Amino acid sequence: MAGDAPAESLTPIDDGDGRSAFWGAPRAPMTLGISHDSGLTWPLLRDLETGDGYCITNNSRDGLNREYSYPSITGSADEALHIAFTRFRQAIEYVRVEPTWVRDGPTS
Numbered sequence: 784m785a786g787d788a789p790a791e792s793l794t795p796i797d798d799g800d801g802r803s804a805f806w807g808a809p810r811a812p813m814t815l816g817i818s819h820d821s822g823l824t825w826p827l828l829r830d831l832e833t834g835d836g837y838c839i840t841n842n843s844r845d846g847l848n849r850e851y852s853y854p855s856i857t858g859s860a861d862e863a864l865h866i867a868f869t870r871f872r873q874a875i876e877y878v879r880v881e882p883t884w885v886r887d888g889p890t891s
Contacts, residue, residue: 810850811836813868817885829888831866831878841872848872 811834817827831851838850854868864880 808838809836810838810852813851813854815856815864815866815880815885827885827888829880829885831868831880832870832876846871851876 811832812830813832815829815831816825818825834849834851836850838848838852840847842848849871850869852869852872854866856864856866858864862882864882864885866878866880867875870876
């Protein structure tokens with residue numbers, strides 16, 4: 784979460800349109816959340832990947848970028864979830880998750 788990053792690593796961005804954003808929030812863990820009430824609550828949370836999520840640099844070649852980002856998810860007829868996301872901006876990781884893995888994991 785952004786609150787976990789050192790304050791000096793968060794760079795505010797002001798493009799003059801009245802909105803605010805920042806650069807440098809950690810991008811980890813990669814967590815799958817399941818809601819049964821249209822997103823009001825998320826009782827099922829499972830980490831697909833964990834790490835520090837460091838993303839202050841675009842230097843992936845030297846291992847300086849350790850973010851998980853740009854997730855995409857779809858379901859199949861057998862109720863499995865198919866998830867793809869970038870790993871450290873070096874590769875695309877694919878994970879197939881069985882419904883029991885999500886359902887039998889810890890709840891929030």
